[in-house]
Amino acid sequence: PSPDGDGAARSIKAAIDDANVSPYDVDYINTHGTSTLLNDITETIAIKSVFGERAYKIPCNSTKSMTGHMLGATGAVELIAAALQVKNKKIHQTINLENPDSKCDLYYVHDGPKNYEPSCVLSNSFGFGGHNITLLLKTYSDGNRR
Numbered sequence: 001p002s003p004d005g006d007g008a009a010r011s012i013k014a015a016i017d018d019a020n021v022s023p024y025d026v027d028y029i030n031t032h033g034t035s036t037l038l039n040d041i042t043e044t045i046a047i048k049s050v051f052g053e054r055a056y057k058i059p060c061n062s063t064k065s066m067t068g069h070m071l072g073a074t075g076a077v078e079l080i081a082a083a084l085q086v087k088n089k090k091i092h093q094t095i096n097l098e099n100p101d102s103k104c105d106l107y108y109v110h111d112g113p114k115n116y117e118p119s120c121v122l123s124n125s126f127g128f129g130g131h132n133i134t135l136l137l138k139t140y141s142d143g144n145r146r
Helices: 006-018 037-057 071-088
Strands: 028-030 120-127 131-138
Touching: 006 037, 006 120, 006 131, 028 071, 037 120, 071 120, 071 131
Parallel strands: 028 120
Antiparallel strands: 120 131
């Protein structure tokens, strides 16, 4: 990944723009979260570049901490996990996150599931060679029709 997180940041911004929402609407992020030094740091940098100081208040987790990396299936499974967390009003933890790198300093849910009602969530999938995808899910209401 680019050390400045540019590709990941552009992916996140594109999802927000395509969904016609504000970065302030995003209230949960299912990170790519591979638990590798380069990927986790660059994803953290990307999230900070998009959300600024607010990045520290948005709950984040990594589904891969429980499922492992399923390669081509990962994005689909993580999107399903994100949708279930919205439906169930509970965010799962990132298991085994005990000593995060000091550069990975966002609000990572790691001490058990958190009761929470996210309504606008991002799910990041970043791959080798710049294959970056961010999907945004938003709960439906008549007031947010385009």
